Amino acid sequence: MKRIFLLMVAGLVCFSAFAQTLDSLAITDSKKLTKEQKAAQKKFNDEAKAKIVEWMVKHQTFVMEANYVNLTGGTQISVNPTTNFIELDSTNITVQVSSTSGIGGQNGIGGFTVDGTVNKYTWRTFGKKKDGYNIDMIIMSKQGTFQVFMSLFPDGNAQASIGGNRVGKINLTGFMVPINQAKTIKGLTM
Numbered sequence: 001m002k003r004i005f006l007l008m009v010a011g012l013v014c015f016s017a018f019a020q021t022l023d024s025l026a027i028t029d030s031k032k033l034t035k036e037q038k039a040a041q042k043k044f045n046d047e048a049k050a051k052i053v054e055w056m057v058k059h060q061t062f063v064m065e066a067n068y069v070n071l072t073g074g075t076q077i078s079v080n081p082t083t084n085f086i087e088l089d090s091t092n093i094t095v096q097v098s099s100t101s102g103i104g105g106q107n108g109i110g111g112f113t114v115d116g117t118v119n120k121y122t123w124r125t126f127g128k129k130k131d132g133y134n135i136d137m138i139i140m141s142k143q144g145t146f147q148v149f150m151s152l153f154p155d156g157n158a159q160a161s162i163g164g165n166r167v168g169k170i171n172l173t174g175f176m177v178p179i180n181q182a183k184t185i186k187g188l189t190m
Contacts, residue, residue: 050131050154053176057123057133057152063087063182064150064158066174069097081174083109085184086148086160091118093139095148095162096187097170107187115189116141129154142189152176 056062065081083098098111107113120138125131131154139146146164156176163169 049156063177064174066172068173070171072168082185093118109187113187113189114141
């Protein structure tokens with residue numbers, strides 16, 4: 001009787017040790033699987049963003065919402081993307097830059113707003129996968145002629161340089177969004 005009892009206890013100990021080993025293997029495999037799934041999901045999302053950026057560039061319809069304004073001399077100012085943007089809808093464009101305080105400026109929100117039409121719109125790709133875009137635009141407005149040069153990256157990040165015939169150069173850093181998803185507030189046009 002003692003032998004049967006000892007064999008049963010030994011069997012249970014071995015079985016529980018074996019079950020713990022299987023459980024730890026299953027957890028490791030599931031972590032590995034979720035890492036693989038996360039990598040696949042990230043790749044899918046990155047490809048989808050790149051396709052959206054490509055569509056926006058080719059159809060000339062997007063909004064670049066700026067997080068930073070880089071002034072001449074290297075000063076970088078954090079700004080509100082709802083009031084600092086470049087909106088392009090076919091040949092109509094709005095360029096707006098405003099301060100964080102909202103005080104002053106000709107547009108009522110601390111900066112300037114220029115509405116115009118795009119006279120020239122050219123783009124070319126860059127990068128290993130040719131999924132980044134450089135855009136060059138000439139804008140005609142009541143305030144004069146402006147040149148906008150933009151670099152758009154496949155993840156939606158963007159940089160823009162705005163120069164005019166009567167003003168210096170302003171650089172914006174931000175991200176691209178489709179027009180229907182933009183959350184911008186437009187000030188008064190000069």
